[in-house]
Amino acid sequence: MKEYTYFSAKKLTFIDQNNETQQVPEFVTRSAKNYRFNHVTNKLEKKCIECKNYFEVQLYENGKFIDIHDEEEIHFYSEKSGYDTRCRKCKLEKASKEPNTEYQLEKTEKYQLENKLSADNIMYIRIVAAIEHMDEEQCLNYLLDLVRKTNTLTYDYKRKLN
Ligand SMILES: [Zn+2]
Structure with a gap:
């Protein structure tokens, strides 16, 4: 065999x-x-x-x-x-060598993100993901966590959701 x-x-x-x-x-x-x-x-x-x-x-x-x-x-x-x-190992090496260049997204992820996010935001996520050694999904959550924890907006979530 x-x-x-x-x-x-x-x-x-x-x-x-x-x-x-x-x-x-x-x-x-x-x-x-x-x-x-x-x-x-x-x-x-x-x-x-x-x-x-x-x-x-x-x-x-x-x-x-x-x-x-x-x-x-x-x-x-x-x-x-x-x-x-x-x-x-290769992912970390690549990220440390090229922290400021375009981060290679997997085709499937790129497709998903590009349907939902602006080009500027995708680029920002790629850069932060490379620097922070995260994948794009972790990075997106990380950025949203930051906004959620630090935003000072007074916003009636319940009303807006209804
Ligand atoms: Zn490898």
Whole structure:
């Protein structure tokens, strides 16, 4: 039996121990060529686009995928978006080298943010996220927390919400 199954937009299945064809988790479809399935360990692995190392992110057991990733190795975004394009080490290196240049958002996040935020705000979030070593979601919450804790507006929330 082969050691790995590599995926692509057209190849999103693998053969399990029972010789049955199985689908990969939904998030793999967003970045299929950076995932592979290891048939020896029964683990799904994600490749860092920078250092090209693979990181074990999910274990395939009893017909299900279980998250086993280490946040110190690679960041998990969500069931929808999956795992980071870069491992944690490369992400930190990149952020420390280029604190003031454009922060690379994952395509999916960029798409989501650009539908909701102005270009100026997206740029600001990228810069703060890079400097503070956060992902965009953490950064957005961090900035809102700051505003919420320090704003001096008198504002009738209840009335406005109704
Ligand atoms: Zn890396």
